[in-house]
Amino acid sequence: MSDYFCASGVRRARHTLLGGLLVALTCGSVLADQNPRDPYEGFNRAMFATNEVIDKYAAKPVAQVYDNAVPLPVKASVGNFFGNAGDLWIGVNSALQGKFGDAGIDLGRLLVNSTVGIFGLFDVASELGLERHDEDFGQTLAVWGVDGGAYLYWPVLGPRNVRDTVGFAVGAYADPVRQVRPVSVRNSMAALRFVDIRASLLPSDRVVEEAALDKYAYIRDAYLQRRRNQVFDGRPPRLDD
């Protein structure tokens, strides 16, 4: 009996929380300038501001230290290692999208780089002409016909529409790094990967900073364009102006 009440209490709390979030989202959309591509702009801009602070004081300084301190061959190997770990999931997504030729190449890359490339530290496969593809579960959902849904800006994760948020969650679940034990090693690996990714974005920071009239809008529109390009594998149909 008490269990039941407890559960319903939790459920009620969850409802209230969800309701609150929904209200916040709706308010955001009412208050902000109406942009059909960004219905929760008010909420998103608040999250964006939060992220800018996290990035300025934590992520970016660490990435800068990493970028300056680590010699290029080591950085390249770190990138290659995580790239190799990611090739399996890329192959799965190629297959899920019906691109079996690509999936074969992805698995071939994994085999070659894990062996000849010494646990993925060297990207031998690319030298052999086996090109790395760019696939993830968000793109698979898009190919299956799932609509992008609203644009959202998450703290830490950054821009992701609803579809890509789901895609990211599924991808995170399937992530091979998640299986690594002990947990301390797994966490170190995840942290290193995060720093590596952040460091690879450092050169574009300045460009965005200089080019944008409104950084939030610039990043949002770049994200939307880039995802569309990825879904169409680099050859999106032209949008008529």
Place this chain on the structure above:
Amino acid sequence: MMKKLFALLFASFVVCAAYAQEAPDVLVQRVTDDVLEIIRKDKEIQNGDTHKVIELVEKKVLPNFNFTHMTALALGKEWRKASPQQQQQLTAEFKTLLVRTYANALTGYKNQKVVYKPFKMAAADTDVLVRTEVQQPGNKPVQLDYSLEKLDSGWKVYDVVVAGISLVSNYRDQFGQEVRNGGVDGLIASIAAKNKSLESGQKK
């Protein structure tokens, strides 16, 4: 003697004709290789000398761009409503902004390699996409495409697409926002202010 002179004249004519009709993919490759070669040798540019790299871009790259078309695309429908004078001012400010951004992106060029994708076009095409890829150790290659149109003066770039992000379209919403708030003049003023702040930030 006469023969030699004639041959020389003829040769220069052929060179000029070939130059005027330079295919779009050849143009992109020539300019890219040219610019990267200069950057590779220039320590000052590598150390982030913005003025020097802007000078380089203005000399080598700009003549191959159609900024009026770029600005019109970025502004969308409002372009036709703008007066010729506004169009001119906006193009000038937008050009300054893009040149600076592009130039500074170039100073970050270190270990990358540009690969040119196979290119095919029909003889009658007047609007093409030249595809290249920037490869960098340890990172995914970045797609870098150029949209070109055929004008009387030759092929001109009117858009640059980085990883699927059109640098021109990416200004659409921001321009629209500024125009809604302060008209085309407001937009011109915002870009001018942005340019000014970048200029003064750099002198520090």
